[in-house]
Amino acid sequence: xxxxxxxxxxxxxxxxxxVEPDALFDKLVEIATTAERSGFSSISAMDHLHQIPPVxxxxxxxxxxxxxxxxxAARTSSVTLGLLVxxxxxxxxxxxxxxxxxxxxxxxxxxxxxxxxxxxxxxxxAYGFDFPPLRERFERLEEALRISRSMFTEAATTVAGTHxxxxxxxxHPKPIRGDIPILVGGSGExxxxxxxxxxxxxxxxxxxPERAKHLIGVLEGHCEAVxxxxxxxxxxxxxxxxxxxxxxxxxxxxxxxxxxxVPQSRxxxxxxGDPGTIAERAQAMADVGIEGMxxxxxxxxxxEAVQLAGQAIGPVFAGQPA
Numbered sequence: 001x002x003x004x005x006x007x008x009x010x011x012x013x014x015x016x017x018x019v020e021p022d023a024l025f026d027k028l029v030e031i032a033t034t035a036e037r038s039g040f041s042s043i044s045a046m047d048h049l050h051q052i053p054p055v056x057x058x059x060x061x062x063x064x065x066x067x068x069x070x071x072x073a074a075r076t077s078s079v080t081l082g083l084l085v086x087x088x089x090x091x092x093x094x095x096x097x098x099x100x101x102x103x104x105x106x107x108x109x110x111x112x113x114x115x116x117x118x119x120x121x122x123x124x125x126a127y128g129f130d131f132p133p134l135r136e137r138f139e140r141l142e143e144a145l146r147i148s149r150s151m152f153t154e155a156a157t158t159v160a161g162t163h164x165x166x167x168x169x170x171x172h173p174k175p176i177r178g179d180i181p182i183l184v185g186g187s188g189e190x191x192x193x194x195x196x197x198x199x200x201x202x203x204x205x206x207x208x209p210e211r212a213k214h215l216i217g218v219l220e221g222h223c224e225a226v227x228x229x230x231x232x233x234x235x236x237x238x239x240x241x242x243x244x245x246x247x248x249x250x251x252x253x254x255x256x257x258x259x260x261x262v263p264q265s266r267x268x269x270x271x272x273g274d275p276g277t278i279a280e281r282a283q284a285m286a287d288v289g290i291e292g293m294x295x296x297x298x299x300x301x302x303x304e305a306v307q308l309a310g311q312a313i314g315p316v317f318a319g320q321p322a
Contacts, residue, residue, distance in 0.1 A: 003112055003181040003202025003234035004080050006317040007310065008042035008294040009035045010238075011068075013051070014061040016301035017260065024061070028068065029075045031300055036079045038307040039314020043076070044084040044114070044294060045069055049127050052120060054266055066099050073107035081107060084204065084294060085114035085185035089129055089137060093144035094166045097151035101175055109176030112202070113148055116185040117141045117192075138191050139163060145182065145199040152180045183236075189218045197222035202234035204294055212237055213288035236292040237285045240270040242299070243308045247274045253299065262298045270298065275312035282316040292317050 011028070019027050032043050045065035050058040069081045081103060086096055097113065104111035117137040118124070124131035132140075143161035150157040150166070157169040181201040186192040196203040196219060205215045216235055223230040242257065244250030250272050258267060271281050282293055293313055299305050 001177065001179050001181050001201055002232060003183050003200075003236070003292075004041065005112070005183075005202065005234060005236050005292040005294070006041045007039060007292060007314050008044050008084075008236070009040045009300070009306065009310075010044045010046075010084055010294050010296040011300065012046045012055045012296050013298075013300065014063050015051075015056065019301065021061075024063075025068075025071060027301065028072065030303060031306060032072045032076050032079065034303045034306045035310055036076055038310030039318075040079060040306075040310045041292070041314075042080040042082070042112075042294075043069070043072060044082050047083045047086045047090065047114075048120065049090075049123050052123075054263065054269075056261070056263065066103065069111075070103050070106055073103050073110065076107070076110075078110075080110045080112055082112035082183065083114040085116035085183060087116060087118035088140040088144045089118040089124065089131065093147040093164050094151055094157065094169045094171075096144070097148045097180075098171055100180055101152065101171055101173075104175045104177075104180055105173060111175070112181045112183055113152075114183045114185060115141060115144055115148065136163070138195075141184075142195060142199070145184070145195060148182060149179075149199065153178070181234075187215055189215070193219045194222045194225075196233060197228055197230075198226050200233060202236060204236050204238055205290070206238050209284045209288045209290075212285055212290050216289045234291050235289060236294055237290040238294050239281075239296075240266060241278055241295045241297055241309055241313075242267065242270045242272040243278050243297070243305055243312065244274060245308065247277065250274055250277075253305075257298050266298060275308055278309065278312045279316055282313045286316055 047065045051060040065083045100113045140163045143164045147159045151171040157166045183202040184196045184200040187206045220230045
């Protein structure tokens with residue numbers, strides 16, 4: 001089952017000017033339904049407990065990713081929904097799989113399951129989670145992938161691992177489609193992409209077209225090693241976009257966002273331009289084999305920006321197989 005992402009709107013930030021907590025969920029519903037009407041195929045949320053440095057200060061608002069996805073599942077009709085990505089250090093993988101299955105039931109079969117090894121040590125310390133060495137985190141990730149697939153597809157799950165185990169765990173009702181696509185986040189060439197080849201239905205790659213082309217080649221090598229057809233895996237890319245109706249409007253918006261407190265590092269990492277420019281950059285990714293994009297918008301609370309981005313990028317990937 002391939003990952004059904006052609007254009008994903010990522011929600012890493014929940015602090016919007018003039019939006020108080022009692023209006024925050026309604027604003028998120030507006031964002032999600034605008035995305036749904038404008039060419040986005042998916043909505044994703046971060047799995048973080050407080051804000052991360054590239055996006056904003058830790059005091060900024062941060063909602064629990066799975067909970068907000070469950071809420072949006074009930075208010076949307078076509079977008080798929082998932083965490084980008086769930087850290088294996090934060091929760092038991094059988095419970096995480098059951099949570100995603102619940103979102104799948106609420107949404108009528110639109111959930112996907114994102115997993116990663118975890119990286120934000122400061123957050124682990126703040127909330128009392130162990131932050132084991134990288135090697136152990138990848139061991140946990142592999143065990144979580146085995147448990148997750150079994151929870152989605154088997155009548156009962158029994159998996160004995162070094163760090164996680166399940167003994168006759170039930171996940172009923174089953175996902176509506178009989179399985180849930182799994183995305184593994186990250187671009188590590190030796191470990192992450194090997195796990196993608198062995199276990200996942202999709203990956204999310206970082207970098208420009210040249211880098212993406214290289215990483216796809218690495219993934220294809222891992223697929224060959226395990227006897228898997230790489231066409232079974234959806235290759236998506238990650239990016240941040242500042243879009244305006246004209247190039248000048250986009251530049252003005254970037255200046256406004258800087259004044260609003262968006263970190264300069266985030267703006268520097270963003271593609272800034274009009275719809276044509278944004279579409280050209282997306283096409284460059286498609287030309288090297290990227291089949292879908294996950295984008296974040298520093299001004300995602302501006303519904304016009306959501307609409308412009310969806311209409312610019314959506315057609316680039318609209319013909320990709322689901």
